[in-house]
Amino acid sequence: MPLQLLKEKNRAAVQKVTLGATKEEGGTRTHTITIGGDAALPFHHFEGEIPHRPVVAMEVQDIEPDWPDALKKCFVDVMKEPGRWAEKCVKEYGADLIYLKLDGADPEGANRSVEDCVAAVKEVLQAVGVPLIVVGCGDAEKDKEVLEAVAEAAAGENLLLGNAEQDNYKSLTAACLVHKHNIIARSPLDINICKQLNILITEMNMPPNRIVIDPSIGSLGYGIEYAYSIMERTRLGALQGDKMLSMPVLCTVGYEAWRTKEAVAPVSDFPGWGDTEERGILWEAVTATALLQAGAHLLLMRHPKAVALVKENIEKLMVSNAY
């Protein structure tokens, strides 16, 4: 009797979410990007179709951020201009998308006006043709104003806007519904809240294929295993037919990796740890590649060399291992 190899049969697949809109679709992007659609565990090509490769968005901010030198030196000539910064990320560093973080809006920080924030979004839309992710500063009150204005000003562009959270999802969901954008549903490393938030957002009539999950992550050495197991459970739920866990997943890799001591501590403090810059790049790249294995669809990253390493890894993982 021939050996019969048993394969997992999955009942369902991850939702597909398409970001951006071309001229024909009412936007100004040169192309759209679709994530998700996986009918198997990450890169188990032999068990189901994985129609879209994971993508990398590079982070741009509306004001010059207080980043470590290893990062700053890659963007030193453009960091004051979000448009040129985004352009550099796409043209020189191969970013699939741009992730614009409007930290300048923070009332505790630069407290830039709503108009300035909208202008930054428009500047980036002008400068690059890739789809755009826009996230507020984290101050609920200010974000409400800023993101509503951004949603309206960029109507038709099919942005990915964030963040919606369990206590604060209604105004952003409404704005995304009215102006036809996608939404980031962010939960605090908690799969129950992750699922509940997706339910709450879909109850406002947002289709599940316009939601992207941000499960919150920890970087390598800072709780990445919690994120890993939550993402793994999310994927298993999606494959078993749990629609409220079936959205693609994004990970804030750059933010988490570059705030670790290991990524930034100078060699003088830890002579045994090796070159600071190389260490930071690897910290970000390894965090990203681990999360790819857990089921990440969209990685939000910072260092061009880390991006290059991760994209190379994605290419290899997307070579079919079907048998």
Added chain:
Amino acid sequence: MLIIGERINGMFNDIKRAIQERDPAPVQEWARRQEQAGARALDINVGPAVEDKVGAMKWLVEVVQEVSDLTLCLDTTNIKAIEEGLKLCKKPAIINSTSADREKIEKLFPLAVEYGASLIGLTMNKNGIPKDADTRLALAMELVAAADEFGLPMEDLYIDPLILPANVAQDHAPEVLKTLYQVKLLANPAPKTVLGISNVSQNCQDRSLLNRTFLAMAMACGLDAAIVDACDEELMATAAAAEVLRNRTVYCDSFVKVFKSQ
């Protein structure tokens, strides 16, 4: 957990009359109501009184499919009626059912394979329903072997260990629960399990209480599907809770609502 709505059955007078008069309204109303309540498949049973079982089955399948996309569970002992029903089903159906008798097995397993349908196999034969778990399991094993023999994927086989009313055969319930648990050890991948839950409370008082309690107990033993009164809200809420507590679905605050809508 697959909830199969039991209500479209000629045992109920409104359905019996609808079949006799070929009046689609009551049938379609129950299809809609059960779907809304959270059923994800609909049992279709022409009932004992109808003479033309083939014609009645074809008519029921057609009128139900006019208003519902749910999987249909064709429930009759008349093999011809099942085959004609299968021909009309727009998506893979569930055949309800075969016994563990060889002549039935030889007809119904190939039929399921031919139409890509799932098949409910009852742990009974000409000798009737066994009293104990061991005999039920022996019959289940024959059904599992038949799946292998005729090429029915094991996950398309539903073993029904058959529950009897609590006021007639109280000693059966523990044996059924034991069977449910052990059926999963018969093969890998394991066959699925199903029960007609309402039978546990035939002619008893507090039927809903008996039904939902037994459902929870059976789910704890791994039950995969149940033919139930899907419009019994408390029963559906119990199923939702059991699905969370046996860790088959991720908890969220709206777990009851989600169970009914997915």
